[in-house]
Amino acid sequence: MIEFLMNMDIKSYFILIFAAIIIVFIMLSICRITTNKYVIKNRQELFDEARPLSDKCAKTGIRLLDELQTFRKYIHELGLYQTYSCSSSIEANAANNPIKYLIKYSNIKYDENSLEKIDYCIKWSRLYRQNITDMTTLTNNIRNNLPPFIKLFTSRKKLSYNVCNISYDLAKFEDPVFIFSYVSTAGKSGRSVEIYITPAVLLSIRSEVYAKFNKQAHSKTQRATMTNDLREAIKKRDNYTCCICGNSIYKEPNLLLEVDHIIPISKGGKTEASNLQTLCWRCNRAKSNKM
Numbered sequence: 550m551i552e553f554l555m556n557m558d559i560k561s562y563f564i565l566i567f568a569a570i571i572i573v574f575i576m577l578s579i580c581r582i583t584t585n586k587y588v589i590k591n592r593q594e595l596f597d598e599a600r601p602l603s604d605k606c607a608k609t610g611i612r613l614l615d616e617l618q619t620f621r622k623y624i625h626e627l628g629l630y631q632t633y634s635c636s637s638s639i640e641a642n643a644a645n646n647p648i649k650y651l652i653k654y655s656n657i658k659y660d661e662n663s664l665e666k667i668d669y670c671i672k673w674s675r676l677y678r679q680n681i682t683d684m685t686t687l688t689n690n691i692r693n694n695l696p697p698f699i700k701l702f703t704s705r706k707k708l709s710y711n712v713c714n715i716s717y718d719l720a721k722f723e724d725p726v727f728i729f730s731y732v733s734t735a736g737k738s739g740r741s742v743e744i745y746i747t748p749a750v751l752l753s754i755r756s757e758v759y760a761k762f763n764k765q766a767h768s769k770t771q772r773a774t775m776t777n778d779l780r781e782a783i784k785k786r787d788n789y790t791c792c793i794c795g796n797s798i799y800k801e802p803n804l805l806l807e808v809d810h811i812i813p814i815s816k817g818g819k820t821e822a823s824n825l826q827t828l829c830w831r832c833n834r835a836k837s838n839k840m
């Protein structure tokens with residue numbers, strides 16, 4: 550045998566090595582197929598042995614697959630999955646302040662509709678991560694119950710998916726990514742910032758949107774509360790006298806009196822008697838100029 554190997558030319562060596570690789574590859578494939586068949590054949594048994602975790606993984610997996618379409622639809626509608634061609638300065642700013650620039654250059658609005666979609670995506674994304682962790686634990690649990698030969702050759706990646714009877718497509722999910730891409734006019738140079746839409750990023754977006762949405766909703770409500778009757782009542786309460794300069798309609802019959810929010814609505818002030826005062830128009834202008 551050794552003599553035979555020594556007498557071979559270089560070409561034959563390569564053929565021999567190549568053939569050996571092919572044989573090993575075929576044998577491994579056969580082992581894979583055999584072990585896969587074993588897992589599928591004993592699926593129910595392996596599933597039952599790994600309960601209750603297998604139950605949880607199967608249910609969550611089905612739900613995640615069901616809701617994946619909606620998740621993708623919302624991400625698309627929010628404009629969070631795209632490559633945005635921009636100037637060099639936007640690209641640089643986006644790198645320093647990703648959340649602000651994501652909101653500015655996506656389709657996100659400061660309204661309930663956007664908030665609901667963001668919430669949905671956060672929930673899905675978090676559940677997906679939890680499921681990945683559970684699936685890994687489940688894989689280890691199942692492997693402990695496998696015969697040594699099967700354990701050696703079975704595919705680690707697909708094992709828990711096969712046992713739970715969930716499409717392996719779920720494992721191929723990747724976080725959406727928003728890319729700020731700058732390419733110079735000559736097209737010779739370019740840079741880009743990639744922002745992965747993880748639950749943490751979605752949460753930061755959510756709190757920004759929520760804060761501004763709340764502020765807008767607050768302003769709207771407080772402005773609507775300000776009625777003519779209330780205005781008249783405050784003036785009467787203050788005896789038709791300016792709370793700053795003391796001028797009144799008794800001293801100046803044509804004096805224009807206005808009702809002012811002591812803490813402005815924009816700073817969180819409410820339209821209620823304790824936050825309202827009568828001012829003459831001059832003092833009111835002076836006050837708003839100062840703010």
Ligand SMILES: [Zn+2]
Pocket residue numbers: 791792793794795796828829830831832833
């Ligand atoms: Zn005044």
